[in-house]
Amino acid sequence: MSNLWVKKMRFFFKILIILFLSNNTFLFAEEYFMTLRNNTTNLRQGPSFDYPVKIFYKKKYLPVLVQDSSENFRKIRDHENNTGWIHISQLSKKKAAIIIDDKAVLFNKSTIFSSPKAILENGRLCLITKCNEEWCKIKTDKYLGWVKKQSLWGNIN
Numbered sequence: 001m002s003n004l005w006v007k008k009m010r011f012f013f014k015i016l017i018i019l020f021l022s023n024n025t026f027l028f029a030e031e032y033f034m035t036l037r038n039n040t041t042n043l044r045q046g047p048s049f050d051y052p053v054k055i056f057y058k059k060k061y062l063p064v065l066v067q068d069s070s071e072n073f074r075k076i077r078d079h080e081n082n083t084g085w086i087h088i089s090q091l092s093k094k095k096a097a098i099i100i101d102d103k104a105v106l107f108n109k110s111t112i113f114s115s116p117k118a119i120l121e122n123g124r125l126c127l128i129t130k131c132n133e134e135w136c137k138i139k140t141d142k143y144l145g146w147v148k149k150q151s152l153w154g155n156i157n
Helices: 003-023
Strands: 032-036 041-044 053-057 063-070 073-077 083-087 096-099 103-107 116-121 125-131 135-140 143-148 152-154
Antiparallel strands (some): 103 116, 135 143
């Protein structure tokens, strides 16, 4: 092979990489969690106030998974797999999660050998204080304690 051919191939691959990275950034878009900022939030069918409302959420801090964006709207999915669009002003970075086990035990410390404090039922909203590899410290109503991450759906990282 000639030296000129090798140079042309290197140049060709550099151009391909640049084109791939610039035009396909959607391939690298990551999903991330946010929460609802207000007690009432509209989930719309499309990314504009012109689209009809699909669902009225009535729970502040409900965690939602952001999957896409279009200008000032974010496409979200909730813990029941409902999807739609919410205006960015209605979302917050506050960390929260939903209990997804039938009965999750709330412990005093991040170990199953500590004292259990309460049993939390499926669907209960929890504010996340902090998390480690396997556990999250949560606050819900009058309870504060640790729950296994596998029992939660939401911003637990």
